Amino acid sequence: MAHQLNPKQQEAVNTVEHPLLVLAGAGSGKTSVITTKIVHLITQCGYKASQIAAVTFTNKAAREMKARVSSLLGGRNSRGLIVSTFHNLGLNIIRKEHKALNFKSNFTIFDDQDTLTLIRDLCNKNADADKSELIAFQQKISNWKNDLKSPQQIINEATNQDDLAAAKLYEAYDRSMRAYNAVDFDDLIRYPVELFRANPDILEKWQNKIRYLLVDEYQDTNTCQYELVKLICGRYGLFTVVGDDDQSIYSWRGAQPENLALLQDDYPNLRVVKLEQNYRSYGRILKAANEVISNNPHVFEKSLWSDKIYGDEIKILATDDDINEAERIANELLAHKLRSATAYSDYAILYRGNHQSRFMEKALIEKQIPYKVSGSTSFFSRTEIKDIMAYMRILVNPDDDNAFLRIVNVPRREIGPTTLEKLGLYAQKRHISLYDACFELGLKEELHAKGYAAIERFSKLIARTEDNVKRGDAMAVIHELLGYIGYHGFLYDNSSSTKAAEYRWSNVQQLLEWIEREYTNAEEDNDDNPLARAINKLMLREMLDRNEEEAEANEVQLMTLHASKGLEFNHVYLVGMEEELLPHRSSIEEDNIEEERRLAYVGITRAQKTLTMSYARQRKRYGEVVDTEPSRFLFEMPQEDLMWEEQQMPQTEEERQEKGRKNMDALRAMLS
């Protein structure tokens, strides 16, 4: 299965003494270079596997890479090889260096929802306050962290009252996170960077450990991640990074394609290798992709060619509405499968936003087509999973107030909002966590007897369980806890049907299995807090991806365009090709079409053999049915390679002119 590398790829693999950037378009074998290079370093250059770290973008990609390396190494040892995401690498560093960072070993990871709750509390807003303002704050804080700015710096830089207020909020946020013994996703990168900057000895230790670093999807690293790369690689810059500026799709997380250019400044001895042969897609698909992306301005000129066959025309389905679109796609897929004797796993359905999967799933279920939705949030954003995770989090870190609030009344314990408010005030006054406040004598005087009794029952239950976890078989204790609180029955009382309840309960079982597996691993590593380690790992959604791995059976893959990065499928369906969906409305408003075009480029280049696209003429948006327009990107593709199911017949004169203008623009762009 190992293929012969072309000379350029070989050059990239052999360049070991210089920092190296591989800059190349989709499907040109960048990831293959990384995999082969790891093997080369171990077998030809005297590196131990444990001295090499490779950073990928998703856990799924990390797993695939690890498996690939192991198989290429044959019998040789790949023990200690680090292949992980930036966040997992950061988590590892924090875990090992938590003392220097002033965290307790049982620190928790807050997800976006947790941090939003915290921000809401800090702003003194109630639960149904307008979210958009809070999200804006959340985004601001995230940006500051990614730019490695401390709260103090931001406060000093503030020039008006609004800025100052936001800066103060950042400071309060930071303090609270410390108090909770918690970190957020941005901290997973920021803290290692701060740690390394402040402690040369710790940095040296890590530099000695990681002797060679490889980074995939480099175009999506942000300032903070780049800083981490620079610190780990030190002066000599023993690294290989590979990327494609045309696939940069995370600007909203602070990714800067300019980092590609920065490398040259920071490492004057940088070597650059460009790859130009695409090994993935049939000619027509590659041509369409190239033409769409040629509408973006380019810093780095690239040209991709393929010696594969030209392939079928790209089909464009015109459908009535979202439901019809889903049914049509399911039918098309089934018909294609019957005609060409393929497996379900040869197919992927890609979309712009997670919400688009709903109708798709329904249609697939009706046709009994096995499928798998992969993505970063679906499983872990389920209520039952969040509930159980909150129980787990409070067991490993009782100071986690968000977890406390999530489950204090789940299942119902008759603890009313007034009681909670008083508890909150009390804890705030005393600068302690909600959980600790439960045990203070002073609290009793503040609460009604009934409220206090309920709080006491709850806190004692947690204390008892925590104690039992420490003493013995944590998993048995957890199962017992769920039995005791009657979570199973609670699900039945709170689900729309028995079937829904069963499904939710099976999710809980699934989660417990994952926890158990991680717990056992941690125990085998003699971790002094195995449950904490297991829960933290889960918080990083790693288990969700593992679920995908198990399911890599014979199933159609459903995912967002963002999640599809780096992957490839024989037959790709790109749905919802409409204005305001792809390109997304917010990007149109912000005049950020280029990023949307890159997203379309990522989608198109996932396809190996066939590509089908669809749009709906009407779609439900925020509860309202609206008329839609086919995406401008459809008109940017070479029209001779498309097979429109329906001739585009604009209705009014105005529409006709608009269409004509679009077509002309597209044509001009193609010719230029």
Ligand SMILES: Nc1ncnc2c1ncn2[C@@H]1O[C@H](COP(=O)(O)OP(=O)(O)OP(=O)(O)O)[C@@H](O)[C@H]1O
């Ligand atoms: N020299 C080669 N000969 C034959 N096939 C190759 C060669 N190099 C890579 N491939 C195959 O081409 C496909 C694309 O490779 P790979 O995923 O490494 O590309 P990539 O540049 O990382 O793509 P993306 O930009 O989408 O991440 C894979 O199926 C890979 O096995």
Ligand SMILES: [Mg+2]
């Ligand atoms: Mg790749």
